[in-house]
Amino acid sequence: MTDTSALQAIVERPGVAALFAALGSGEARLVGGAVRDGLLGVEVADVDVATVLSPYEVMRRCGAAGIRTIPTGIAHGTVTAVSKGETIEVTTLRTDLATDGRHATVGFTEDWREDAARRDFTINALNFDPATNEVQDYFGGLADLEARAVRFIGEPLQRIAEDHLRILRFFRFTARFGRGVDEAGLAACAERANDLMALSRERIADEWLKLLALPDPVPTVTLMLEHGLLAPVLPEIASEAPSRLAALVETERAADVAPEPLRRFSALLPAEPLVAEKVAARLKLSNKVRKRMALAAAPYAGEPPRALAYAIGVAETQDRLLLGGDAAAAAALRGWTPPRLPLGGGQLIARGITPGPEVAKTLKRIEQRWVAEGFPDEARLEQLVADEMAATRH
Known part of the structure; x- marks a missing residue:
């Protein structure tokens, strides 16, 4: 049986517990990275919740419980709840109506499996129901998590066609969690590498920098280069x-x-x-x-x-x-x-330098000597000033 103690600890955090209480027993589940990371024993910072409730009902119930909500992506079913210091994204279960590789048109559903099927990898499609204390796994994500396998849900080429950014996400998650690489996923990413050119440069940069921030991205970057993944966007x-x-x-x-x-x-x-x-x-x-x-x-x-x-x-x-x-x-x-140079042009003028270009030049020479000597104390700075003042008079 799956050890859910880490997931229980997440939902017992005051802000998260208050949100689940507001939404109602059985109406919402912990989803995505929070479930994955919790099961792996990784610290969970961002908490995402999915619900069968409409975004407007989420806002109504949260409001009744004194939880502030922000309609951050309400057209796509997402509301941000601010609960006892926690910022939590709450998203109504969705199904894709149409996709073009960059954006998706979604509809709402009450089918948990259908919502999970929209996610990219099996390890990201797990959800945890606090009401039953069970992890729901529709696509073998628990086994893949145990094996540290990053595997697309369904046909990799189809998943990439739905959202081209999944190419970069495949490599980032492989670098973070994988023991080796899923060959079917790698082949699909290599075949569709040119799809990356259709993405906004901002989305590419965000995923790319997240990959490079991992402890050791070298093997994954090497793999990407060997299979021509970076040539379309970073030649x-x-x-x-x-x-x-x-x-x-x-x-x-x-x-x-x-x-x-x-x-x-x-x-x-x-x-x-x-x-x-x-x-x-x-x-x-x-x-x-x-x-x-x-x-x-x-x-x-x-x-x-x-x-x-x-x-x-x-x-x-x-x-x-x-x-x-x-x-x-x-x-x-x-x-x-x-440190900051504790000296200004006004002080030099007060010492007798005529206002004008020579003030800035003298100050610059003093600063250069001060830096070259390793930022000495005020006594030495005073000597540097005296030296430059004397040179200026001559």
């Missing part, structure tokens, strides 16, 4: 790129620095800032992210790490150091905050 990633990613993963571990998907993405691209920025722009990443990836792509030239961090930022410097293989220098920056 800049060359076949030898996984070796650079593998080296970075090891350096991150040696430095005891948390995985950073943007840094890892940079490791897979040519070490050219313009290329990194171009790829980031194509994926519709933010200007801040584009700048970070471009800075990471520039080779480390041996500058003092703290001086470089003062100039371009701590995270950006750690990226460059880790990509260059310098774990010790990157680790030394952990928790360090660049």
Whole structure:
């Protein structure tokens, strides 16, 4: 019999328990990742609930129980409930009426199996009924979870045709949970790789960065490259790129620095800032992210790490150091905050420098010496100021 103690603990959390009580016994179940992760003993942060109730009835019952709701995706049956500090998505059981690979037109149903059949992989189609304390498994998800097998529900090609993003999700879930790879799923993904071009770049970026954030994405990225999965949307990633990613993963571990998907993405691209920025722009990443990836792509030239961090930022410097293989220098920056120069142009004017361009030039020279000397204390800064003032007078 399946051990459901972890799932019981989830539904007994005050906010979750209050929501189930509001919806009514037998009317709602825990679904998706919360069930999968709970059974695996993985910490569950996001809780999703499915229900036979309409979204409007969900809102009515929650309102009567004092639970605030937000109609985040009400046209598709989803309401967000905010219950005792928990944010929980509640979705009415659905069935697909039409799909085009990017979007689905859905109808509502009261059939739990029909709703589960919409999900991508067997391990994601499990649900837990608090009223009976049972896990409902319609497609062999429990066995696949035990075997750590990531397997499409039904015919893989059909599931990919319904939603092309499932190609990337197949590899992300394989990297996270799989022991090996499901060959039927791999073959279908390789056959339909060009379908990725029909997706929005934002959706591609979101899944891709989630994959790269996993503890060790190297084997999966290597597999994707070997089967041509990345060529349609990320042709800049060359076949030898996984070796650079593998080296970075090891350096991150040696430095005891948390995985950073943007840094890892940079490791897979040519070490050219313009290329990194171009790829980031194509994926519709933010200007801040584009700048970070471009800075990471520039080779480390041996500058003092703290001086470089003062100039371009701590995270950006750690990226460059880790990509260059310098774990010790990157680790030394952990928790360090660049100081601010405790000096301004007004103070220089008060000391006798004539207002104008010379003020900024003098301040810049003082700052450069202050940084080069490792951000010395105020006594030494005072000496630097005196030196520059004297030089300016001459």
